[in-house]
Amino acid sequence: MSDISALVRDLVVANRILARENVVDAYGHVSVRHPDDPQRFLLATSVAPEMVEEDHIVAFNLDCTPVRHDGRPLYHERFIHGGIYEARPDVQAVVHAHAEDVLSFSISTTALRPVIHSGSFMGMRGHGFSAAARSLIEVVRMAVYIPRNARVQMNALRLGAEIRPLHDGEIAARDLGYKPYSLETRRAWRYWAHKAGCAHLVEEQAVDHVHKPWGSE
Amino acid sequence: MSDISALVRDLVVANRILARENVVDAYGHVSVRHPDDPQRFLLATSVAPEMVEEDHIVAFNLDCTPVRHDGRPLYHERFIHGGIYEARPDVQAVVHAHAEDVLSFSISTTALRPVIHSGSFMGMRGHGFSAAARSLIEVVRMAVYIPRNARVQMNALRLGAEIRPLHDGEIAARDLGYKPYSLETRRAWRYWAHKAGCAHLVEEQAVDHVHKPWGSE
Amino acid sequence: MSDISALVRDLVVANRILARENVVDAYGHVSVRHPDDPQRFLLATSVAPEMVEEDHIVAFNLDCTPVRHDGRPLYHERFIHGGIYEARPDVQAVVHAHAEDVLSFSISTTALRPVIHSGSFMGMRGHGFSAAARSLIEVVRMAVYIPRNARVQMNALRLGAEIRPLHDGEIAARDLGYKPYSLETRRAWRYWAHKAGCAHLVEEQAVDHVHKPWGSE
Amino acid sequence: MSDISALVRDLVVANRILARENVVDAYGHVSVRHPDDPQRFLLATSVAPEMVEEDHIVAFNLDCTPVRHDGRPLYHERFIHGGIYEARPDVQAVVHAHAEDVLSFSISTTALRPVIHSGSFMGMRGHGFSAAARSLIEVVRMAVYIPRNARVQMNALRLGAEIRPLHDGEIAARDLGYKPYSLETRRAWRYWAHKAGCAHLVEEQAVDHVHKPWGSE
Numbered sequence: 042m043s044d045i046s047a048l049v050r051d052l053v054v055a056n057r058i059l060a061r062e063n064v065v066d067a068y069g070h071v072s073v074r075h076p077d078d079p080q081r082f083l084l085a086t087s088v089a090p091e092m093v094e095e096d097h098i099v100a101f102n103l104d105c106t107p108v109r110h111d112g113r114p115l116y117h118e119r120f121i122h123g124g125i126y127e128a129r130p131d132v133q134a135v136v137h138a139h140a141e142d143v144l145s146f147s148i149s150t151t152a153l154r155p156v157i158h159s160g161s162f163m164g165m166r167g168h169g170f171s172a173a174a175r176s177l178i179e180v181v182r183m184a185v186y187i188p189r190n191a192r193v194q195m196n197a198l199r200l201g202a203e204i205r206p207l208h209d210g211e212i213a214a215r216d217l218g219y220k221p222y223s224l225e226t227r228r229a230w231r232y233w234a235h236k237a238g239c240a241h242l243v244e245e246q247a248v249d250h251v252h253k254p255w256g257s258e
Numbered sequence: 259m260s261d262i263s264a265l266v267r268d269l270v271v272a273n274r275i276l277a278r279e280n281v282v283d284a285y286g287h288v289s290v291r292h293p294d295d296p297q298r299f300l301l302a303t304s305v306a307p308e309m310v311e312e313d314h315i316v317a318f319n320l321d322c323t324p325v326r327h328d329g330r331p332l333y334h335e336r337f338i339h340g341g342i343y344e345a346r347p348d349v350q351a352v353v354h355a356h357a358e359d360v361l362s363f364s365i366s367t368t369a370l371r372p373v374i375h376s377g378s379f380m381g382m383r384g385h386g387f388s389a390a391a392r393s394l395i396e397v398v399r400m401a402v403y404i405p406r407n408a409r410v411q412m413n414a415l416r417l418g419a420e421i422r423p424l425h426d427g428e429i430a431a432r433d434l435g436y437k438p439y440s441l442e443t444r445r446a447w448r449y450w451a452h453k454a455g456c457a458h459l460v461e462e463q464a465v466d467h468v469h470k471p472w473g474s475e
Numbered sequence: 476m477s478d479i480s481a482l483v484r485d486l487v488v489a490n491r492i493l494a495r496e497n498v499v500d501a502y503g504h505v506s507v508r509h510p511d512d513p514q515r516f517l518l519a520t521s522v523a524p525e526m527v528e529e530d531h532i533v534a535f536n537l538d539c540t541p542v543r544h545d546g547r548p549l550y551h552e553r554f555i556h557g558g559i560y561e562a563r564p565d566v567q568a569v570v571h572a573h574a575e576d577v578l579s580f581s582i583s584t585t586a587l588r589p590v591i592h593s594g595s596f597m598g599m600r601g602h603g604f605s606a607a608a609r610s611l612i613e614v615v616r617m618a619v620y621i622p623r624n625a626r627v628q629m630n631a632l633r634l635g636a637e638i639r640p641l642h643d644g645e646i647a648a649r650d651l652g653y654k655p656y657s658l659e660t661r662r663a664w665r666y667w668a669h670k671a672g673c674a675h676l677v678e679e680q681a682v683d684h685v686h687k688p689w690g691s692e
Numbered sequence: 693m694s695d696i697s698a699l700v701r702d703l704v705v706a707n708r709i710l711a712r713e714n715v716v717d718a719y720g721h722v723s724v725r726h727p728d729d730p731q732r733f734l735l736a737t738s739v740a741p742e743m744v745e746e747d748h749i750v751a752f753n754l755d756c757t758p759v760r761h762d763g764r765p766l767y768h769e770r771f772i773h774g775g776i777y778e779a780r781p782d783v784q785a786v787v788h789a790h791a792e793d794v795l796s797f798s799i800s801t802t803a804l805r806p807v808i809h810s811g812s813f814m815g816m817r818g819h820g821f822s823a824a825a826r827s828l829i830e831v832v833r834m835a836v837y838i839p840r841n842a843r844v845q846m847n848a849l850r851l852g853a854e855i856r857p858l859h860d861g862e863i864a865a866r867d868l869g870y871k872p873y874s875l876e877t878r879r880a881w882r883y884w885a886h887k888a889g890c891a892h893l894v895e896e897q898a899v900d901h902v903h904k905p906w907g908s909e
Contacts, residue, residue, distance in 0.1 A: 067446035087441055089449030114441050141406060145413035150420045189792060196796035199416055199633075199850050203801045224738055224765050229718035232740030284663035304658055306666030331658050358623060362630035367637045416633055416850075501880035521875055523883030548875050575840060579847035584854045633850055 043076035048177075049098045052083055054234050054242050055181045059136065060091035061237035062185045069138035069169070071184070072122040073177045075100060082126050082135075087114040103127045125173050132173040134180035139169040140188040145195065153191055154206040178222070178230050185233070260293035265394075266315045269300055271451050271459050272398045276353065277308035278454035279402045286355035286386070288401070289339040290394045292317060299343050299352075304331040320344045342390050349390040351397040356386035357405040362412065370408055371423040395439070395447050402450070477510035482611075483532045486517055488668050488676050489615050493570065494525035495671035496619045503572035503603070505618070506556045507611045509534060516560050516569075521548040537561045559607050566607040568614040573603040574622040579629065587625055588640040612656070612664050619667070694727035699828075700749045703734055705885050705893050706832045710787065711742035712888035713836045720789035720820070722835070723773040724828045726751060733777050733786075738765040754778045776824050783824040785831040790820040791839035796846065804842055805857040829873070829881050836884070 052073055059065045067089045075081035085097040100108040105123040107115065122135045143165070146153040153165060165171075170187060174180035197204045234243040269290055276282045284306045292298035302314040317325040322340040324332065339352045360382070363370040370382060382388075387404060391397035414421045451460040486507055493499045501523045509515035519531040534542040539557040541549065556569045577599070580587040587599060599605075604621060608614035631638045668677040703724055710716045718740045726732035736748040751759040756774040758766065773786045794816070797804040804816060816822075821838060825831035848855045885894040 067449040068442065087445055089445055089452070092449065092452055117442070141410060142413070144410045145417065148410065148422050149414045149417040150422070151417040193792060193795045193799065195413055195417065196793070196846055197800045200796065200800040200802040200846065205799050205801070225719070225768070228738055228740055232718040232743065235740070235743055284666040285659070304662055306662055306669070309666065309669055334659070358627060359630070361627045362634065365627065365639050366631045366634040367639070368634040412630055412634065501883040502876070521879055523879055523886070526883065526886055551876070575844060576847070578844045579851065582844065582856050583848045583851045584856070585851040629847055629851065 045076070046095075048073060048076060049083065049095050050242050051177055052085075052098055053093055053095055054230075054237070054239050055177055056085060056090040056093040057237040057239045058181055058230075058233040059138070059184060060089070062233065064136070064140050064184045064188060065090045065138045069136070069140075070116055070118065070122070071134070071136045071177075071180065072101075072119075072126075073134045074126055074132070079126075079130065081108065082122060084116065084119055084122060087116050121171060125171065129173060131175065133175050134173070134177040136172045136180050136184040137169060138172075138184060140184075140191075142188040142191040142195065143170050146191055151198070153187075154194060155190060176222075178226060181233070182226060182229060262293070263312075265290065265293060266300065266312050267459050268394055269302075269315055270310055270312055271447075271454070271456050272351075272394055273302060273307040273310040274454040274456050275398055275447075275450040276355070276401060277306070279450065281353070281357050281401045281405060282307045282355045286353070286357075287333055287335065287339070288351070288353045288394075288397065289318075289336075289343075290351045291343055291349070296343075296347065298325065299339060301333065301336055301339060304333050338388060342388065346390060348392065350392050351390070351394040353389045353397050353401040354386060355389075355401060357401075357408075359405040359408040359412065360387050363408060368415070370404075371411060372407065393439075395443060398450070399443060399446060479510070480529075482507065482510060483517065483529050484676050485611055486519075486532055487527055487529055488664075488671070488673050489611055490519060490524040490527040491671040491673050492615055492664075492667040493572070493618060494523070496667065498570070498574050498618045498622060499524045499572045503570070503574075504550055504552065504556070505568070505570045505611075505614065506535075506553075506560075507568045508560055508566070513560075513564065515542065516556060518550065518553055518556060521550050555605060559605065563607060565609065567609050568607070568611040570606045570614050570618040571603060572606075572618060574618075574625075576622040576625040576629065577604050580625060585632070587621075588628060589624060610656075612660060615667070616660060616663060696727070697746075699724060699727060700734065700746050701893050702828055703736075703749055704744055704746055705881075705888070705890050706828055707736060707741040707744040708888040708890050709832055709881075709884040710789070710835060711740070713884065715787070715791050715835045715839060716741045716789045720787070720791075721767055721769065721773070722785070722787045722828075722831065723752075723770075723777075724785045725777055725783070730777075730781065732759065733773060735767065735770055735773060738767050772822060776822065780824060782826065784826050785824070785828040787823045787831050787835040788820060789823075789835060791835075791842075793839040793842040793846065794821050797842060802849070804838075805845060806841065827873075829877060832884070833877060833880060 052071065055071045055073075056065075059069065059071055065071075069090060070084060071090070072082050072084040075083060080103050081100050082103070083098050083100055085093045086099060088097050099111075099113075101119060101123065102108060103123050103126055105119045118137060121137050125132055125135050143153065147165070147169075165187075172180050172183045172187060174183055194204070194206070231240070231243055234240050269288065272288045272290075273282075276286065276288055282288075286307060287301060288307070289299050289301040292300060297320050298317050299320070300315050300317055302310045303316060305314050316328075316330075318336060318340065319325060320340050320343055322336045335354055338354050342349055342352050360370065364382070364386075382404075389397055389400045389404060391400055411421070411423070448457070448460055451457050486505065489505045489507075490499075493503065493505055499505075503524060504518060505524070506516050506518040509517060514537050515534050516537070517532050517534055519527045520533060522531050533545075533547075535553060535557065536542060537557050537560055539553045552571055555571050559566055559569050577587065581599070581603075599621075606614055606617045606621060608617055628638070628640070665674070665677055668674050703722065706722045706724075707716075710720065710722055716722075720741060721735060722741070723733050723735040726734060731754050732751050733754070734749050734751055736744045737750060739748050750762075750764075752770060752774065753759060754774050754777055756770045769788055772788045776783055776786050794804065798816070798820075816838075823831055823834045823838060825834055845855070845857070882891070882894055885891050
């Protein structure tokens, strides 16, 4: 059995980080698949991510019904999360958000392309974007870097010359080399938690609790 | 009789939210029609919105004379508010503001167009913009999203390709589906109040007090 | 005799406002002509504006020697201030600053033009800009709005269509109608002081102390 | 012998300033050559710069092995620092960072050029940028101004007319006249430390401790 309370705490931290980094505001959410039951996932009730506390986290079945319904209002967009977990058994965590700098691409025919190393895993669709990843820490990192990638590309396009996005080989090499539990990723998690005012929820080894379906890094 | 003190408190919250979200600064204001007397509206005396307290809220007649004049200085631009309430009996709340990102459109021949769902109700004129809506919570939401819409459109235009604003059908569908007292709108109101440091003024059901001229949602 | 201590306090507030509004950082300064002796002006010793206290304010002769030299380091650029007071007897207050959004114009052949009402008094030169006005409150207001004007023009230019700056008639009309001690200007001063954390230095009538060489408004 | 504890404190301040000024985030670092042993340099262990304390600062040999290894995780990118100290005996301090506004240039064929006086010492390479200088205070100042230079150039390029970067003569004149321990540079250091919340670590003469290999200014 996994340490669910540590995972719930990490999910609270993830909510606060995404709010502090302007990825989500009143809208947008982050979820994580249940470590012991792949047919379930954890997500907050209908609360702005900046205000999420441990009590707000509840378990959902993949059809998006709450495992125990206590009458609290729920995010309508939880169906985006359930749908992704159902379709992609390899996905362990999901963010759905409307970060402003990504929206400009969504109404333009110019494609958002990976231009910085940290942005090389992203995928988009619809009016906002959804990011899916193999762990909570990884999906938070992607969601923080996607809008940053958008700004860097946007500004580079305005410099009035050619731009040089990452080519497929660079992205593949990066995908291969990326370690979601690396030293640098942990450092970022702790730093973002510190900025978001919830350093106290992050213990030295906190992110180790996050389930690692592929074993060691 | 309506609960005027709750509405006054909501109007204070509206002022603080608009300041915190950079829609207003020393200039700009928000008003609400009196729930029991459509010939009157509530607006602060001449104070920057961030500094508005319940004591600053006074009632005005539609000709913009204060119902009880106590000598405190008043906004000169209150005539914009009175004029709108007089001309449009369906309007329950008004914001007038000069948000920087909207001003660029006001000196350009490029029109500001609805490009994100949340921006689909806006209307502009003159050197700033005025937003009018069916409730206080709705006009605040519009006023927060109009500058955001401006930024998204501005950045999309700079991407150097075609942009795809919402078409009339999308706007109409949105207008039809929009519920000013929906779960999501309440969540946003509480979140913005929290960010603006006045969560204590927002009770769980606060926005229910706001008069609903069309009955239930 | 004027109330010098109130003017010194206003000059401290001016420093803090300009820092809070990102007009100055470690560099940049604001001065005011001595109300009783037009051959002198008041300016801080060499301290970043955000950190200026009443003790830092000293009097200078127009040749930029301090009236009483106590060995504290002085701004090298005080000569810009002295030079303006000497050349322009009508000027009562001066700001010199390097606000980032203005610098882009200073290296471009595109001229910064008044595009918003609040920006209609500005003048520029060299690597930063200097603003000179008839009162402290007026020069602060100009210095806050010049970078804002720069951003609005910059963004309008990028919208890819024609822009419509204020024409000479509008500027002249505005100049004529502008009242440095109007209700709105006072409201802005108090608001900016509040944001800058020095509301306690601004009494209800504080800016009335500022010398009015032209008598009543 | 130099006052190492004062230099360590200055390095902590440098970390905090760079974080506060958005030059570094979870990534990026600043180091200083050991004043008594040019074959060594001081750098934090693997911690986000905003969270660096005096305890985190350790000494490294030029081959980037820690002088005393206590098992704490280290920055992988410390090799950038060691490499620069080895190749350039005149360099006393190094910053490596990924500031967003610089990244747009790194994926564009438009070159980042010195456009403001403060930016005239910069050098770039790879996916981020490295700045090397003759003192800690100087490298921090450069690292703060390089992204600012990037923004000013970026915005000037968008004004749709010619830009006029500094020409070689201006840069050379500036290089000649620049004094890393000038009054203005000290003022900036104190101001940035104040903003970063570590004014208490900066005594009046703090930056005097920094080794001056060329003697007096």
